[in-house]
Amino acid sequence: MADTTHPTTSSGPRDAEAGAITRFLRATEIDTRLLGMVGALLIIWIGFQVLTGGLFLTPRNLWNLSVQTTEIAVMATGMVMIIVTRNIDLSVGSILGISGMIMGVVQARVLPQYLGFDSSMTWILALCCGLLVGLAIGFFQGMIIAFLEVPSFIVTLGGLLVWRGATWFVTSGQTVAPMDTNFRIMGGGADGSIGATWSWIVGVIACVFIVIGIINSRRQRKRFGFPRRPLWAEYFLSALGCALVLGAILVFNNYYWPIAIARRYAEAKNIVWPDEGLDIPYGIAVPVLIAIFVGIVMTFIATRLRFGRYVFAIGGNPEAAELAGIKTRWVTVRIFALMGLLAAIAAAISTARLNAATNSQGDTYELYTIAAAVIGGTSLAGGTGTIAGAMLGALVMQSLQSGMVLVGLDTPLQSVVVGAVLVVAVWLDTVYRKRAK
Template sequence: MSNGLGNIIKTLQLDTRLLGMIGAFVLIALVFHIATGGTFLTPRNLFTLTLQTASVAVMATGMVFVIVTRNIDLSIGSLLGIIGMLMGVVQVQVLPEIFGFGSPMIWIITVAIGLALGAAIGGFQGWLIGYLAIPSFIVTLGGLLIWRGGAWWVSRGTTISPLDPSFVMLGGATGTIGVTASWILALVGSALTIYGLANNRRKYISHDFAVKPLWAEYLLGAILVGAICGITAIMNAYMVPTRILERRFAAEGLEMPEGYTEAYGFPISVLIVLAVAIAMTVIARKTRFGRYVFAMGGNPDAAELSGINTRLLTVKVFALMGALTAIAAVIASARLGSAGSSLGELDELRVIAAAVIGGTALAGGVGTIYGAILGAFIMQALVSGMGMVGVDSPLQNMIVGGVLIVAVWVDILYRRKTGDA
């Protein structure tokens, strides 16, 4: 039986590491579902889990590039904090005086300022690392302290609120696309998945490469489409509470029809994560920049001798990390509806853990975007599940630390077995 399953996995050319992470996620979810009396694997909790994971998942995609190039970024949690605070000040205290409260220009300009600020700070840190040859650990450790202090200094420790209503929708807690749009998105995603599989097969055949049997292509397509539709069904199964619907109708001066129901659908923050994941995967696999990143991580000396400007590449990688941190700051502050000086605390550890659990090698040169995102979900599922069963916060940190160490050990064993070490 096991040999038959192994042959199917080999024929489908599935990533065994990915399957292992999916298995770990399922196991964690089932254990907590039993421990919580059947409340962990409910549409409501899974919806909340995706909201809580979104900002870490976005930063984890950038951390893949940072670690692949044999660097580390300890400053992202503090950077998220100061960017979130500055965006809060801009949209609460500055832009309403210019455009008026509720103007769509507020959230657009706020996000643009955040992205520019994140890329600039990240690029500056990359310049210190690449051109002044200061170790990334030291530069970003200094950044961790500097930007966290800056986040407090911006508001003197007070919380900035309420944030712009349109901006808050980007956090996903109040911003969703509904059932119909979610199913349309699922159908489009399914069609693109099938097209991608067919197009890859056609390219392989045109270059006389070996291809999977047709039954394997059909089975893989069915699995992927089934996963897309299953996730969509779960998001669409979370219904808007009746009291919220009643308040919404009352605010519009209407009476809610008897028996009226409405589901949330995909949160906007999840769509942002999806867009970032696709963009980062394309960058990693289809662009010269992505190839240079992995070449530098595999052998920095050889990469430099081959003509790659590794110092400028380092600046670009950290600037990209800064921009992604700004996107995460948008999601995190919008989800909370406010910006406090503690925003993003310890996120750097969660992001690094997500990337490492997702298979990014600390030695550099190896890492995947989808692995980092799945690693972020595993981390958040573990933390959320422990919180639901009443595990104290200090013990949670101890368990997460232990899981991280075990994940790195398993990764070392895997690479030795596959010859990647």
């Protein structure tokens, strides 16, 4: 097919500029919706940087922002699959709550009676129990939705109430603390970060995979006769990806342990405390690595596995998917079971970060998770959505919340802003779909 040409009879400086931008986006194949979301994120960051007097874009706040985003980001990857199939899950916050409470009770009250308080198996068994609870709840709700044909809105709305109440009954509303030392690594902090050296190693490995991925994609396109991007576009995307990764690591490595923690570390390691103090970088936080790993796995499932293709086929046209031989009911059960498992992973991060399991843990998280998926480009009409977009949407949501806290905005006003952003995101999705027709 010949390339589309643009007429030059009515072109002016503005038209030429628009044509250059269009050609650039077409050559690099950058998703315009994703690009718009990045632009919105930059506007939010710059705005809060001004409003907070330079506090927002500091290494400390950006590091904390990355950790705080992980829980919603992990669950948003599963919510994409749910919404793509024209369903909804309002129970993810409550599943997080009861999974976290089970993990807390198992490691703080049950296992110490049998394994002692210093067993290396405590955190593993507690984590497995929580993950199994989340998986079982998701599977149970999926069975009701798929085989009893109860709308997902009703089933998960009931689950929101049931599992929140069950969380309270596990300990009669008591907070369970503290958590196992090894378990707390999943929550970040000084012990839950990998330090400067390993962060740079991870960054270099990530850059290598980015370049290999782009090269492999080009080879596959050539093999099957698909059009390839210009070489300059391949170089640009490789450089951009590596720059973003290494830039993020540079920021993380410029956030240092508090003096008290660094001093205790020096005493424990018999390190002489220098007069100018000891700067120990946090590096990448473990929960951030967990979220990135989940994002990669979910992207692979959504784009490379038959299950992912079935999910999008059901979202595009459920009747046609059924006639094509796809077992739509079992696919529905699996996506809700997967959503329950992801909520339990988020529960592990949340419980480890708080060093406690509380009755209110995960409260309102279902709203933020749905908002992150929708803001990330997942269409409520079904059939459209990306994992990367949902994770970026989670970062947008957390940036708004973190910025409003730094500005000193009251909690009710924060809810107003989040609600307004969600409505605008759905409206923009509606406009986008109408123009795409």
